[in-house]
Amino acid sequence: MTNILKFKFKYNRLTLVIAFLIIFTLASLLTIDKALADQESYESVYVSQSFGTTVTIGQTFGVTIVMRNNSEGNWVRSEEYKLGSQNPQDNVTWRDGRVALPAAVIGPGETATFRFDATAPSSPGRYNFQWRMLREHVTWFGDSTPNVEINVRECDPAEWYGVPQCSACTSNGTFQAECSDWGSGGPSWTECRNHCEGVPSATCSLTASPSSVSYNNSSTLSWSSTNASSCSASGDWSGSKGTSGSESTNNLTSNSSYTLNCSGEGGSGSCNTSVSVGA
Structure with missing residues (x-):
C-alpha cells in the first residue's frame, strides 16, 4: 500500500511538472506571437510635408506633415502614438521633439495631418528637419519624412530682395533687420547694418x-x-x-x-x- 501511495505521489508530481512546463511553453509562445503581431501592426507611410526651407534666426513658422496609418490597429493618442524628431533622433532643434496625434484615434488606412509650429535656432546655418512615427516607450516605426536642410539666416530675405542698400533705418540711425538674399549677391547682414549706421564701405x-x-x-x-x-x-x-x-x-x-x-x-x-x- 505504501509503495502504491509513493508511486501515485511521484506520478502526480511528475504530471504537475509536465503540466506546468506545457503551460509555460504555451504562454511563452503566445507572448512571442503577440509581440510579433504587435511589431507587424506598427506601420506608417509618409504622405506629404509642407514648410518653408529658408527662415530667420528665432523665427516661428508653420509645419504640416501627413502620415498614413498602414497598420491593422488604431493609433490612439492616449496610448502615446506621436510624431517624433529624427536626424538625430529625439533632437530638440526646432521644438520639444514630439507632436501629439491630431485626433484621439487614427484608424487603419486613415491619415494623420500634423500641424504644428517650429522655431528656428538662434545661430545661422543649415539644420536637418526630419520626423517619424513612434509609440512612446515602445518603438519607432514606419517611414521617416524626407530629410530637408532648412537654411537659417540672420535676416529675412523677403523683406529686401536684391536691393543694394538697406531699405530703411530709423530716424536715429538704428539698424532695422532688413537685408538682401545673400544668394542674389547682395550685401551681407553686417554690411547692411553698417550701411544703416553710417559705416562706410571699402x-x-x-x-x-x-x-x-x-x-x-x-x-x-x-x-x-x-x-x-x-x-x-x-x-x-x-x-x-x-x-x-x-x-x-x-x-x-x-x-x-x-x-x-x-x-x-x-x-x-x-x-x-x-x-x-x-x-
Missing part, C-alpha cells in the same frame, strides 16, 4: 605704370584702399594682397586685365586696370 584704387608695354615687357601695378581690412586679386593676377602696395607683372605677351577686391566692416569695393601689349 574702396580701392589700382593703376598700371606704364599702361602700355612692348611685347615681353612688364608693368608695375600700384594700389591703395580706404576702410578696408583685406584685399584679394583676380583676373590676370591672383592671391591675397595688402590693403596697399605695388608689384611688377610678369613679362607680358598679350593684353592683360587686373582686378582688386577689398572688404571692410562697412562692405566691399573693387577696382581694376589693364595693360595693353604692343609689337
Whole structure:
C-alpha cells in the first residue's frame, strides 16, 4: 500500500511538472506571437510635408506633415502614438521633439495631418528637419519624412530682395533687420547694418605704370584702399594682397586685365586696370 501511495505521489508530481512546463511553453509562445503581431501592426507611410526651407534666426513658422496609418490597429493618442524628431533622433532643434496625434484615434488606412509650429535656432546655418512615427516607450516605426536642410539666416530675405542698400533705418540711425538674399549677391547682414549706421564701405584704387608695354615687357601695378581690412586679386593676377602696395607683372605677351577686391566692416569695393601689349 505504501509503495502504491509513493508511486501515485511521484506520478502526480511528475504530471504537475509536465503540466506546468506545457503551460509555460504555451504562454511563452503566445507572448512571442503577440509581440510579433504587435511589431507587424506598427506601420506608417509618409504622405506629404509642407514648410518653408529658408527662415530667420528665432523665427516661428508653420509645419504640416501627413502620415498614413498602414497598420491593422488604431493609433490612439492616449496610448502615446506621436510624431517624433529624427536626424538625430529625439533632437530638440526646432521644438520639444514630439507632436501629439491630431485626433484621439487614427484608424487603419486613415491619415494623420500634423500641424504644428517650429522655431528656428538662434545661430545661422543649415539644420536637418526630419520626423517619424513612434509609440512612446515602445518603438519607432514606419517611414521617416524626407530629410530637408532648412537654411537659417540672420535676416529675412523677403523683406529686401536684391536691393543694394538697406531699405530703411530709423530716424536715429538704428539698424532695422532688413537685408538682401545673400544668394542674389547682395550685401551681407553686417554690411547692411553698417550701411544703416553710417559705416562706410571699402574702396580701392589700382593703376598700371606704364599702361602700355612692348611685347615681353612688364608693368608695375600700384594700389591703395580706404576702410578696408583685406584685399584679394583676380583676373590676370591672383592671391591675397595688402590693403596697399605695388608689384611688377610678369613679362607680358598679350593684353592683360587686373582686378582688386577689398572688404571692410562697412562692405566691399573693387577696382581694376589693364595693360595693353604692343609689337
